Amino acid sequence: MNAIIRIAMKDLRLLARDRADAFFTFVFPLLIALFFGYVFGGGDGERSAMPVAVVNEDGGAASKWFVEQLSKAGGIEAKPAETREAGERLVRKGDAAACVIVPKDFEDSTKKVFSGGGMQLEAIIDPKRSAEAGLLEGRLNELGFRQLARTFTDSSMMNSFLDSAREDVSKSTGLSPLQKGIFGTFFDSVSSLTREVTSKSAPGETMNGAVGESGGGFRPVTVTMHELRMDPNSPNNSFAVSFPQGVVWGLMGCVMAFGVSLVQERRRGTLLRLCVAPITRNQILLGKAAACFASCVIVQVILLVVARLMGVRIGHPSIMASAVLVSSVGFTGVMMLLAGLSRSEGAAQGFGRALLLVLALIGGGSIPLFFMPRLMQQISSVSPFKWATISIENGLWRADGWDAMLLPGGVLLGIGVIGFLVGWAAMRRWSPT
């Protein structure tokens, strides 16, 4: 056991020392993951106007004004939608970053800004565009202030607002008659103030900016956010697509680094030293396998940690853990196969890399599996990378649970065991010189 660990530690140290190997094993997959993540739109901050689906369920004057303002607001491209479902579809298709719903009782809620919790809005947001959703909420509040200002400066609206407030106060049981009297006087003075203001300015203008920009802590609009209901077969974030791709390249890096290192040991004569040491051939091979397995796990953990930082939700942590383990087992087997069947370093480097490259490309390393045409998806089944990708996706966002791990997990474990045995049998016949 001790010898196996010593050999594994030595190999990991050698991997870390070889800049090129370390780069292709640990850094390159990360760059791939980040690159594709941005290409697929995760980090897209450049878009000039944010497309927002708008559903008006209320239909009253206030709501119409609000929707109109939303369309005019800079940075927002309002896309009217008939129903909530239609709006949601636009978001799911990616045609809109979010869907704003002006609910049925919007008109009423505008009159209860102080007493009833403010204007009620709903929004359906796409979780993978949560940055844009934050922006949208800010805009909605800004518009809410304008709506409020409009209420203040429109005497008829103000009066109906005051009426409803008076009614609330008089009905209230928690207020003493004295307090009710104070509110009554307050409402009267607001009413006369409003009359004075409106006689001097056109409605909806004077106070717009003033109120809107000094909004500070008070939020007139309550936006109830709903995350887009998860389609069970789609990832929550574009990085959730690109990180499994990164894993493909990381696993390939590990296989290459260790597949070649075994052949190198032979060419550089160090295998001879290992063979004359009081350890068995099996310990030597297990040490190599352990190092490869460890680096497969390490590269995947690094990728997942960064994915997490990029906002990817790991939907099923325990499935993810098993996915990382089975893909590490599978690719350790691939490494043993490559090492065992390569007679020379050149064969491992050239033939091995070419074959792995093709398998990685069709196994989801460039085009995500679920984007592939059906025929391609079938062909890709020959690639162990496909099964690793599916396993990782199962842990990230696929909602098919443990059942869906049986096939890819079984394939990967099978590849691991067969690869190990075949490679092991081939390498036992190696002479160290």
Next chain:
Amino acid sequence: MIRLEGLTKRFGEREAVCSLSLEIARGEVFGLLGPNGAGKTTTISMMIGTLPPTSGDVHIDGKSLVDDPSLRRRVGVAPQALALYEDLTARENLAFFGGLYGLGGRELNAAVDGALEMVGLRDRAGDRSETFSGGMQRRLNLAAALVHGPDVLLLDEPTAGVDPQSRNSIIELVRSLKARGTTIVYTTHYMEEAQKLCDRVGVMDRGSMLALGTIHELLKDHGGDSVVVYHDEHGEQKIVTRDPAAEVARLIERGVRSGLRIDRPDLESVFLNLTGRALRDGGAE
């Protein structure tokens, strides 16, 4: 202690080692000499068990290295082809190899320091071996054979490609190991090394042992004639003789003294007499 019996290795048609029988005593330094392609490395590889013989046996203390891992613990090997991890430092290389022999902790550190000291690489211990000169790598290669304190050492051309200083220090090191009772098999092309170090020498060519014995025996049997050199009025004169002492006595009697010297045969002449003077590039076919 080391016993070779009818050891034979064939690569296809070519017989690299044929029917070699030999016994090396405990504490002996045995020199294996021979031109390029003679079969020295092939013999060593069979001794350490990394190359299976076509026929014949090798035993160390009555056991085979292949079957007995505990025996491997007592044997150190310095292969002719440098066998080091270039990306590891000298210390890391030695610590790794020492660790494979079951050393650990303080014991391993002491062993590594000791080995570095012996080959004079202490102050470069923290440098990667790829930054070493050829001679330094050769010395580190030797240190890797020593680090676990073996009592049998198989050194395949430990002085190949090193300068005279390094060669001397390696020779001194082997001498000190010999003084501690280490049994050593030493292959080389350098006759003076064999002459300085070895208790017995075997001269190989084309897979066969052409001569085997102490230096004295080899000189006597295969060194050929001595040359007595002197000057007279005609210039330098040479007399080839089996008995140089008698020849010198005769010359002195005749009053010849000027430039008188005896050129005795050395191992080099033994070697050349046995293996011929033709070049051996590309093997002995």
